[in-house]
Amino acid sequence: MTTTAPEAGRLEAVFDAAVAADERIEPRDWMPDAYRATLVRQIAQHAHSEIIGMQPEANWITRAPSLRRKAILMAKVQDEAGHGLYLYSAAETLGTSRDELLDKLHAGRQRYSSIFNYPTLTWADVGAIGWLVDGAAITNQVPLCRCSYGPYARAMIRICKEESFHQRQGYELLLALSRGTEAQHAMAQDAVDRWWWPSLMMFGPPDDESSHSAQSMAWKIKRHSNDELRQRFVDICVPQAASLGLTLPDPDLRWNEERGHHDFGPIDWDEFHEVLRGNGPCNDQRISRRRQAHEEGAWVREAAAAYAAKHGEAKA
């Protein structure tokens, strides 16, 4: 379909007015190509993060130390698969398919959150992921519930409810360890020591280095800057760490009366960029595992498609 120049101008004006009025853009509405591409990139990255994020936690399902914890962890990993499903569906409303997005993930052409390139070395890491990683994710994602793109905003409402449940479960897991035996307390502290800085990196590079931020803020896909959200997260975590009886591994962390916020020490952005470049502890492992699961499942997907074609069944 071709659009004449005056027509394109009119459509763009309608779109701009809708965004300005905080209305939702829906799949059938006209939208700028760059807006669509930005959303596909962001939603895909988010969906990929959900499914790659299953790996470090699933790593402990078979070793969960009580049946209650095992049930909680399995339910959590199942929720993540469910979040992946909603998000791939949201991306599909923008004219892309799940298969296409998975191919890009497997080929290394789309990203997932770098946090999942860190290993889960002990049981306490399951708690640290819930408390810190899910906590950081919620801080990032709550504003997305008001994102200008309707299907993404609606998916995020549901996801945030479940994520906040996971965050509380992680906190509660760490609390049990912190108040447990000496060895359990040490396990919890060690996990927090290892996950704290990578969690702060989840908000992305500092505002003056963030390449996509300004346009995303203008389109109301993003509502707050990386640094604002990072500060909010630090301010939330400090009292929670105190209640847990655990320390955060930052000697510069202190309350700044004047700013009304906690000051914190410098983040090692070299580490962040190294992990982003593929040199984190688990980058290869995570993507190989994902590719392997996909390749090993190919014959199953082919069988489902062949059966559906023979019997007129909806595709599995």
Place this chain on the structure above:
Amino acid sequence: MSPARATPAPLGTAAALALGDDALVLSHRLGEWAGNAPVLEEDVALANMALDLLGQARTLLSLVGDEDELAYLREERAFRNVQLVEQPNGDFAHTIARQLYFSVYQQLLYGQLAAEDGPLAPLAAKAVKEVAYHRDHAEHWTLRLGDGTAESHERMQRALDALWRYTGELFEPVDGLPVDWTALHDGWLTAVTGVVEQATLTLPGGPQSGAWTAGAGRQGIHTEPFGRMLAEMQHLHRSHPGASW
């Protein structure tokens, strides 16, 4: 009709451990799929069934002891699950064949228990609904794989054949379970045959058990992979004696 049918006695340990261990061990095996399923919908479905089974196991084990002590501190020889449920996941066809054989059995078994007045009736009435979904899931995948591609057909047939010898044990009477085992076996065979034939597959022809598998799991005789499964499952709990989690 077995003599036990007439006496709805309090739940015996043997009965709770048999059913509870079946559910516990199969739940663990299904949990191993997390993140590795052929499609995302199956990650959700397999986890869902693992959670149902874990819930059943926790209820059953709690009826006769502390669920964590029973799950984490018993040795391999003290587990009373059938050998079928401890078999490794294998490819997706093996998992589906194991699910088909077991979920049909479990649904018919819980169906009988739900109809009795015994101590397991409330649990069975709830579980039978969950298991109906497990059976539906297994039957649909048996059809898709059996009647899908040449490769899936061959894999599904191989899986049915490989696990067949573990099915006889399902029908060995368990002390204290008011079940008509002959009717259970007949119902199971009819249902499984129906699905297998509809899926253009062949019901395995050999015996349903060997000398080594007949009733063995219920007596604490297991297969080699089970020991490794327990080692993984129990190691953290056992590394911190007396700790709470």
